Amino acid sequence: MKKVLYRLYWDYEKEENWINEMAAQGWHLKKFFFGRFTFTKGEPGAFIYRNEFIIGMSANEKKDYFEFLKDSGITIINELCGWVYMKKSAAEGPFEIYSDTKSKITYYKRMLNIFLLLFFVNVWMGIMNISVFGDSTVGIFNIVVALLIAIPIIKIIQRKRN
Incomplete structure (x- = not known):
């Protein structure tokens, strides 16, 4: 089934x-x-x-x-x-990928770097589309995508601190 x-x-x-x-x-x-x-x-x-x-x-x-x-x-x-x-x-038995603090923090940093890159690229593209290219629809879409990407960024930062 x-x-x-x-x-x-x-x-x-x-x-x-x-x-x-x-x-x-x-x-x-x-x-x-x-x-x-x-x-x-x-x-x-x-x-x-x-x-x-x-x-x-x-x-x-x-x-x-x-x-x-x-x-x-x-x-x-x-x-x-x-x-x-x-x-x-x-x-x-238990199944943990990252069992020690150091490897988990390294994992969070790697993940955070990718999401931050995607966030800043979308913000930059949004600003460029709105101000330089005059395409507010695409620019607003880029900004919305950046805001959605901010959600996992905040969660990753919180987990890394803990």
Whole structure:
């Protein structure tokens, strides 16, 4: 049995929690694509799911990292635009990607840098479109996108501080 659900999350941890709640009900993630999640029915609570932002890795680093995950009993479900979903059997115990504070802070910094870049590019493009090119529709769209990108930036900064 297959189930397709649509959800948009600005908080990757809330998204991950929702996926794990679905798994606890027996719905296992098979694929995701920009807010579209495909699940199949299975044993409730059989897997623990994690998502990770891996932009910034070279092709070789990513290949080595995925091989390391596979050797650790972790299955890569899907990768899209730098976001990766993975699962591990719940019977094998807890599943944490970053278990120490230093690696978690490094992860947050890497994620924050990408989101800040996207934020500033959209602000700059918005200002340029409005003031220089006279296209207020596109400029306003860029500003709205920048404001939406600010949501995960604020959340990442808060988590990094904690």
